Amino acid sequence: MEYTTLFDKIWDTHIVRKIEDGPNVLYIDRHYIHEVTSPVAFGNLEKRGLKVLRPEKTVATMDHNIPTLDQHLPIKDLLSRAQVQQLEKNCKNHNIELFDLKHENLGIVHVIGPELGLTLPGMTIVCGDSHTSTHGALGAVAFGIGTSEVEMVFGSQCIMQTKPRRMLISINGKMNKAVTSKDLILYIISQISSSGGTGYFIEFAGDTIRNLSMEARMSLCNMSIECGARGGLIAPDQVTFDYLKGRENSPKGEDWEKAVKEWSMLKTDDNAVFDKEYHYDAADILPMITYGTNPGMGIRITDRIPENITDDSFNNALKYMGFEKGQTILGKAVDYVFVGSCTNGRIEDLRMFAELVKGRRKAENITAWIVPGSKAVEKQAQKEGLVEILEAAGFSLRQPGCSACLAMNDDKIPPGKYSVSTSNRNFEGRQGPGARTLLASPLVAAAAAVTGVITNPADLF
Amino acid sequence: MSFEKFKNLKSTAVPLPIENIDTDQIIPARFLKAVERKGFGDNLFRDWRYEKSNDKNVSFVLNDEKYSGSILLAGRNFGCGSSREHAAWAIYDYGFRVVVSSYFADIFKNNALNNGLLPIQVTSEELELLMQTVNADPNKVIEINLEDQSIVVPESDFELSFEINSYKKECILNGYDDFSYLQNMLSDIEKYEQDRVATF
Numbered sequence: 001m002e003y004t005t006l007f008d009k010i011w012d013t014h015i016v017r018k019i020e021d022g023p024n025v026l027y028i029d030r031h032y033i034h035e036v037t038s039p040v041a042f043g044n045l046e047k048r049g050l051k052v053l054r055p056e057k058t059v060a061t062m063d064h065n066i067p068t069l070d071q072h073l074p075i076k077d078l079l080s081r082a083q084v085q086q087l088e089k090n091c092k093n094h095n096i097e098l099f100d101l102k103h104e105n106l107g108i109v110h111v112i113g114p115e116l117g118l119t120l121p122g123m124t125i126v127c128g129d130s131h132t133s134t135h136g137a138l139g140a141v142a143f144g145i146g147t148s149e150v151e152m153v154f155g156s157q158c159i160m161q162t163k164p165r166r167m168l169i170s171i172n173g174k175m176n177k178a179v180t181s182k183d184l185i186l187y188i189i190s191q192i193s194s195s196g197g198t199g200y201f202i203e204f205a206g207d208t209i210r211n212l213s214m215e216a217r218m219s220l221c222n223m224s225i226e227c228g229a230r231g232g233l234i235a236p237d238q239v240t241f242d243y244l245k246g247r248e249n250s251p252k253g254e255d256w257e258k259a260v261k262e263w264s265m266l267k268t269d270d271n272a273v274f275d276k277e278y279h280y281d282a283a284d285i286l287p288m289i290t291y292g293t294n295p296g297m298g299i300r301i302t303d304r305i306p307e308n309i310t311d312d313s314f315n316n317a318l319k320y321m322g323f324e325k326g327q328t329i330l331g332k333a334v335d336y337v338f339v340g341s342c343t344n345g346r347i348e349d350l351r352m353f354a355e356l357v358k359g360r361r362k363a364e365n366i367t368a369w370i371v372p373g374s375k376a377v378e379k380q381a382q383k384e385g386l387v388e389i390l391e392a393a394g395f396s397l398r399q400p401g402c403s404a405c406l407a408m409n410d411d412k413i414p415p416g417k418y419s420v421s422t423s424n425r426n427f428e429g430r431q432g433p434g435a436r437t438l439l440a441s442p443l444v445a446a447a448a449a450v451t452g453v454i455t456n457p458a459d460l461f
Numbered sequence: 462m463s464f465e466k467f468k469n470l471k472s473t474a475v476p477l478p479i480e481n482i483d484t485d486q487i488i489p490a491r492f493l494k495a496v497e498r499k500g501f502g503d504n505l506f507r508d509w510r511y512e513k514s515n516d517k518n519v520s521f522v523l524n525d526e527k528y529s530g531s532i533l534l535a536g537r538n539f540g541c542g543s544s545r546e547h548a549a550w551a552i553y554d555y556g557f558r559v560v561v562s563s564y565f566a567d568i569f570k571n572n573a574l575n576n577g578l579l580p581i582q583v584t585s586e587e588l589e590l591l592m593q594t595v596n597a598d599p600n601k602v603i604e605i606n607l608e609d610q611s612i613v614v615p616e617s618d619f620e621l622s623f624e625i626n627s628y629k630k631e632c633i634l635n636g637y638d639d640f641s642y643l644q645n646m647l648s649d650i651e652k653y654e655q656d657r658v659a660t661f
Contacts, residue, residue, distance in 0.1 A: 312479075
């Protein structure tokens with residue numbers, strides 16, 4: 001008998017055909033789409049005279065391009081408006097459920113999917129967006145694809161993929177004060193580099209992972225792509241079942257009992273062998289912050305920027321960011337704080353931010369954008385009184401969208417300005433041409449927002 | 462969508478020895494608002510090719526008249542970051558047909574192959590040698606043969622062979638796309654759906 005990993009079990013049971021010395025044809029249970037990577041795919045489908053094969057397995061949202069203020073008004077940017085209208089037209093034409101600007105469950109695709117119980121353990125899930133790996137937190141094989149692949153899924157509900165190799169990353173031990181799952185993943189990427197996972201699919205395991213909430217697991221899996229991996233997942237357990245119970249699209253009644261029984265079998269066999277393994281001790285992990293121009297260029301907030309790296313890309317990154325080798329980041333004045341994105345735009349992230357800023361005031365030099373990941377998160381924040389706490393501290397809650405993560409809408413960081421961001425990428429110009437992004441957790445972002453400088457949140461508790 | 466067949470290519474090359482070139486540099490997010498695949502070549506490496514004033518950045522290699530061709534030589538971990546296929550479109554629409562690097566990010570590699578843009582992975586030493594050859598003589602023509610899986614620099618003893626998945630090789634040699642392959646197996650896909658054991 002062959003011992004297999006969780007990833008193998010899900011992947012192998014979704015293979016429709018194995019092409020000799022070629023990719024697998026993989027069946028897709030859930031196809032999420034959004035307004036940026038779908039129009040050309042729909043256009044090509046129509047040129048071929050075809051309709052989407054399984055519209056009932058397709059879910060659409062608008063998130064990348066939309067404004068995060070005055071969403072009730074027509075979108076000002078004409079190109080953004082055109083893309084959004086194109087999605088509306090396409091969904092109507094192909095009978096696809098669309099979470100549009102008027103929908104009560106509007107939000108970022110990787111936030112609303114799990115919220116609505118549309119992502120379930122054991123599923124294969126794709127979307128034309130690299131942070132699709134988020135859904136791996138629920139024990140799904142979920143990964144990002146390009147527009148041509150979106151078109152393939154439209155036409156056949158399948159995709160052609162070479163099966164990635166299996167990587168295990170385990171973390172054990174109790175998390176230190178003020179450390180979040182965002183810090184765990186930033187630490188991992190700093191250790192294995194932004195290309196260390198290329199060609200692999202990661203399973204995250206270990207007691208530190210088991211003790212994470214579902215939202216914390218989502219933040220972690222979200223950034224699997226940032227170390228180059230195709231995706232990352234966490235085996236379902238009671239945390240997963242408790243999260244899913246009662247959600248709109250979760251199985252109900254007898255189906256629920258059956259489902260939990262099946263999902264409980266979704267785990268790696270004890271004797272299974274991974275192609276590569278990394279093991280970490282939670283005691284080594286402190287709040288993290290990035291200083292460079294890829295997510296792997298991160299340090300613990302109390303450490304100094306490395307001194308003895310000599311390659312050009314390191315030097316160029318420091319030049320772009322205005323930092324020096326060997327300098328500390330603590331105490332550095334910053335200009336913007338962005339809390340949001342599919343990485344850290346959920347209710348627990350807003351709670352963390354609110355808890356730290358409660359009773360304090362936003363620093364004068366800071367412009368803050370607090371963007372909930374969905375309408376549901378926004379409503380929950382209102383219900384819990386977080387909005388009052390934020391407003392008393394000088395912050396305000398905007399409306400849901402991808403916002404400043406990639407600055408396709410108006411939420412752009414000006415050139416040369418420093419932004420502490422709970423998003424997932426710090427590439428040159430990502431948040432606006434010339435913008436200087438420091439990736440961090442909601443607690444590090446909160447600490448910067450109230451002090452005006454990079455501060456260790458552990459010191460503020 | 463289907464693309465031109467690629468059998469072999471004889472061209473000069475453009476050296477871009479920067480590592481970790483991410484897809485936000487290849488095609489910045491603000492250009493993803495198009496609803497059609499048009500004009501992406503104009504915005505390839507936009508923020509490196511042009512200053513904020515919209516004047517050409519004369520120090521960027523694509524603006525250096527010495528270098529031209531359909532082959533791009535790029536530093537390791539090319540195409541990391543976002544899944545945007547627009548990056549592959551921009552490179553292809555600009556005029557490149559091959560990218561040679563010592564390491565490609567996964568999603569970008571797939572996107573390139575799906576668009577008839579050939580990503581060739583070589584060792585870092587081989588990449589360095591190619592970069593040096595082109596820097597020494599920008600008019601040097603490099604020959605790439607997909608059938609033989611070879612890169613040859615004529616009048617030198619530089620010759621190497623590269624790996625490529627044989628299914629993808631067939632597709633690119635013949636201009637086949639995966640979409641048609643999948644359409645031809647719809648009955649197998651329907652059978653799979655019927656046979657599935659999962660209850661939800």
